[in-house]
Amino acid sequence: MSILKVARIGHPVVRTPARDLTLAEIRSPEIQKLVDDMIETMHEYEGVGLAAPQIHVGLRLAVLEVPAFDERAEQAVPLLVLVNPRVTPLGKQKVEGAEGCLSIPGLRGTVPRFQKLRLEALDRHGEPYAVEAQDFFARVIQHECDHLGGEVYLDRMHGMRSLAFNEEMDRHRAHDDEDESTE
Numbered sequence: 016m017s018i019l020k021v022a023r024i025g026h027p028v029v030r031t032p033a034r035d036l037t038l039a040e041i042r043s044p045e046i047q048k049l050v051d052d053m054i055e056t057m058h059e060y061e062g063v064g065l066a067a068p069q070i071h072v073g074l075r076l077a078v079l080e081v082p083a084f085d086e087r088a089e090q091a092v093p094l095l096v097l098v099n100p101r102v103t104p105l106g107k108q109k110v111e112g113a114e115g116c117l118s119i120p121g122l123r124g125t126v127p128r129f130q131k132l133r134l135e136a137l138d139r140h141g142e143p144y145a146v147e148a149q150d151f152f153a154r155v156i157q158h159e160c161d162h163l164g165g166e167v168y169l170d171r172m173h174g175m176r177s178l179a180f181n182e183e184m185d186r187h188r189a190h191d192d193e194d195e196s197t198e
């Protein structure tokens with residue numbers, strides 16, 4: 016396995032909508048290795064998710080995972096491989112929470128997201144699955160699926176006033192328990 020280079024905003028690939036994979040592509044050794052490498056890269060950079068455009072690949076493919084012991088997460092997120100995902104919000108309710116992104120290093124901001132959603136996708140073997148997710152799990156899914164459309168969390172913020180450097184936020188935050196972040 017390999018650790019991949021992460022593209023930052025400013026590289027066109029981050030802003031280019033990705034395309035769906037074919038079943039033959041999903042099952043190819045190249046894509047299977049790519050999925051393994053994306054999982055390893057996500058772990059290496061301590062992200063909770065990683066989308067293919069972030070590693071210079073314009074395909075609708077993402078991985079996510081948050082261990083239960085991760086202090087940033089209000090809940091664990093299972094390791095999930097999302098191929099050609101479709102997200103349907105369940106209800107109109109949105110909740111605000113902090114997000115960061117490996118493609119926008121050092122920063123985080125407050126982002127409204129649908130509280131609950133249904134995700135339909137293919138797994139790494141091309142088998143369809145569907146899950147209902149809420150709260151932090153739903154937030155991570157929305158963040159990663161945005162990447163597949165060439166969007167980043169900055170686009171979803173109501174304004175830039177909550178945007179902050181992690182270092183400053185950690186220094187000035189007085190035991191704030193609202194903290195969570197998404198990569």
Ligand code: NI
Pocket residue numbers: 115116117118158162197198
């Ligand atoms: Ni991101």
